[in-house]
Amino acid sequence: MTTTKHDRQPLASAPANDHLLVHGVDEEPVEANRRLFQRGLLLAVTVLTIAYSAFHLYTLNISPLETWSFRIVHVCGALVLGYLLFSGSGFAEEGSTGPRWTSAASALLLVPAMYALVQTGRMYLMVREGAMRLPVDLETWHFGWPLLVATGLGIVVSWFHKRGRSVFSWPDLVLAISAITVASYFLVVYNTPMRMTTGTSFAPVGISFAAFAGSVLIMEMTRRLAGLALVIITVIFLGYVFAGPYLPGFLSYPGLSVQRFFSQVYTDAGVLGPTTAVSSTYIILFIIFAAFLQASKVGDYFVNFAFAAAGRSRGGPAKVSIFASGLMGMINGTSAGNVVSTGSLTIPLMKKVGYRKQTAGAIEAAASTGGQIMPxxxxxxxxxxxxITGIPYTEIAIAAVIPAILYFASVYFMVDLEAAKTGMRGMRADELPSLKRLARQCYLFAPILILIVALFLGYSVIRAGTLAMVSAVVVSWLSPNKMGIRSILKALGLSGIMSVQIIVVCACAGIIVGVISLTGVGARFSSMLLGVAETSQLLALIFAMGISVLLGMGMPTTAAYAVAASVVAPGLVQLGIDPLTAHFFVFYFAVVSAITPPVALASYAAAGISGANAMETSVASFRIGLAAFIVPFMFFYNGALLMEAGVLEIARALVTATIGVYLLSCAVQGWFLRQHAMGMVRLMLLASAMMMIAGGLITDIGGIALALAAFFLQKRLAGAPMATQP
Incomplete structure (x- = not known):
């Protein structure tokens, strides 16, 4: 997804009375296909976005809705906002009006769209009067086919409809009405005993019509916001539903009829299942929290604090990128989005101090991706x-600590060795904000600390997130960026816009999860994985890694993990791997697919900012994040890396694994003991790193011995005096 950015000042020195280096990191990037309404339209859409966010806060904290009804409204609201805000075909050039026939076609399509919506009102009255079944003719000819006509042709017309960026889109209004119609039908039917008939021959035929239209609307909005990769994967899975009976081998299954499949795909087995359950509670809540942090300018503070703390060290902006992108990335939930928000500031500065443009982009991509694994x-x-697993959230967050440390330590070592190898400088003191002055504002970290403390005190995630959100407002009153009613409303409106992409992506991933659960392909994949494991368990893990990365390529992190967890994780559990370890294994590879060539979304976003070749940037980011491809294998061999051991064993695993990722960085960068490492030394360092990361006592001793041998060999070959790397 291409974005444009508000004006920022990453390179200009701050005025004398201003201790900040950068401004505007909290400003939300504006997607290239987002409409920018004015006057009355802007006010109307702003009210809708505020209402959408406020609805979730009210429902989650004060007055809960029935679960399925809440998720239906959640998905419907995101679709309506998405079709109102995001164009499916770009915008007309200034002075051009685009093809005129699309407006006329849209006016005609409003008729079946509104007609189908009116029929849901008729159905509601019938149910209120005690009807146990709905007339088939009503559901088919008066509701189903008009809805499909309006939806299908509305999407096609929207591909050709081009108007100015501030102009309302009539084809997308048709699609927004269709989304409301789908939701209205499900709200009527799913609040009656007819809900129990889904997946049977007794299911109302209207469910299949509504589910098909809803799935198409979700996929089209996913295309607009996240690109074609996830849509293509979804179409392939949907094709499998009906082609499966004709496929050979383990892919074959008895088959499902169109009605039976679509009568279940818009239930908690699919679209309304685990992915939407999370997006409608935790994800939307933390998006609102992130919007409140942005409104209080905490993001600016994070980045400036990082510059003040690390900017003077060699290659300083790269280290700032690691720190700032890690903090921001854990909140915003998307690697590519984090690259756009912080990379527009850090990448130019990295280039300024000497990093090549592809390296600068790669560092930002790797750091932003790491935010997704940072507790x-x-x-x-x-x-x-x-x-998905039923494992308590706090246990998952604790288990993630050491892997996150290893990932960020690896990236830090990589950029430090790169800076040392090329003789880079840090930034001058007069180019940086004052650490002393920023330290006085350390209270701006309070919302994050309150969130962590509340979670570990046993508060629910929703309650902890709400407390952190309120604290962001209170803390802002102590800073120059005080949040009043207008700022709070602006944050709610911004969160409504920010949430659309990830909600729609989760719903689209729910379609895939539905296919997996309803066809049983996940279980057959698990059987195949068990067969591979009979030959070699390591080979089975490598195979699982490849599938996780492949499924994640081109997909946002959330969707990538949800799909991989449905396909790969059950097979790993059947291998005898602990569920927490299995899911962490899958999760890490789903995350790092964002920096894995050839389809690396985070790397591509960074390349767009740095001006480097996208493929070169993705290869460089893969190299910088290499530890993330190795550490997950160690989960299987050493549970201490996931805090599943005694204190001393955990401490030893952390120390030795950290030394291991440092040696790995030296081997990859070819720089050891302040000088270039020879080929044999690099091989020895690589072997030593693998042994140290493994974490066993014998392998640790062997790794230390091999590292010492590499040390003395490097000293002898280079003829340099004994030295230690600073």
């Missing part, structure tokens, strides 16, 4: 993992 929030992955 306590971990993007949204921790919440989805808790929902």
């Amino acid at each position: 306590p929030i971990m993007g949204a992955g921790a919440f989805i993992m808790a929902e």
Whole structure:
């Protein structure tokens, strides 16, 4: 998804009376296909976005709705906002009006769209009067087919409809009405005993019509916001539903009829299942929390604090990127989005101090991706993992600590060695904000600390997130960026816009999860994985890694993990791997798919900012984040890396694994003991790193011995005096 950015000042020195280096990191990037309404339209859409966020806060904290009804409204609201705000075909050039026939076609399509919506009102009255079944003719000819006509043709017309960026889109109004119609039908039917008939021959035929239209609307909005990758994967899975009986081998299954499948896909087995359960509770709540942090300018503070703390060290902006992107990335839930928000500030500064443009982009991509595995929030992955596995959230957050340390330590070592190898400088003191002055504002970290403390005191995630949100407002009153009613409303409106993409992506992933659960392909994949494991368990893990990365390529982190957890994780559990370990294994590879060539969304976003070749940037980011591809294998061999051991064993695993990722960084960068490492030394360092990361006592001793041998060999070959790397 291409974005444009508000004006920012990453390179200009701050005025004398201003101790900040950068401004505007909290400003939300504006997507290239987002409409920018004015006057009355802007006011109307703003009211809708505020109402959408306020609805979730009210429902989650004060007056809960019935679960399915809440999730239906949740998905419907995101679709309506999405179709009102995001164009499906770009915008007309200035002075051009685009093809005129699309407006006329849209006016015609409003008729079946409104007609189908009116029929849901008729159905509601019938149910209120005690009807146990709805007339088939009413559901088919007066509701189903008009809805499909309006939806299908509305999408096609929207592909050709181009108007100015501030102009309302009539085809998308048709699609928004269709989304409301789908939701209205499900709200009517799912609050009656007819809900129990889904998946049987007794299910009302209207469910299949509404589910098909809803699925198409979700996929089209996913295309607009996240690109074609997830849509193509979804279409392939949907094709499997009906082609499966004709496929050979383990892919074959008895088959499902169109009506039986679509009568279940819009239930808690699919769209309304685990992914939407998480997006409608934890994800939306933390998006609102992130919007409140942005409104109070905490993001600016994070980045400036990082500059003040690390900017003077060699390659300083790269280290700032690691720190700032890790903090921001754990909150915003998307690697590519984090690259756009912080990378527009850090990438130009990295280039300024000497990093090549592809390296600068790669560092930002790797750091932003790491934010998704950084506790306590971990993007949204921790919440989805808790929902799927039933493991308490706090246990997942604790288990994520050491892997996150190893990942960020590895990236830090990589950029430090790169800076040392190329002789880079840090930034001058007069180029940086004052650490002393920023330290006086350390209270701005309070919302994050309150969130962590509340979670570990046993508060629910929703209650802890709400407390943190309120604390962000209170803390802002102590800063220059005080939040009043207008700022709070602006934050609610911003969160409504920010939430659309991830909600729709979760709903689309729910379709795939529905296919997996209803066809049983996940169980057959698990059987195949068990067969591979009979030959070699390590080979089975490598195979599972490949599938997780492949499924995640081009997909946002949340969707990537949800799909991989449905396909791969059950097979790993059947291998005898602990469920927490299995899901962490899958989660890490779903996350790092964002920096894995050839389809690396985070790397591509960074390349767009740095001006480097996208493929070169993705290869460089893969190299910088290499530890993330190795550490998950160690979960299987050493539970201490996930806090599943005694204190001393955990401490030893942390120390030796950290040394291991440092040696791995030296081997990859070819820099050891302040000088270039010879080929044999690099191989020895690589072997030593693998042994140290493994974590066993014998392998640790062997790794230390091999590292010492590499040390003395490097000293002898280079003829340099004995030295230690600072």
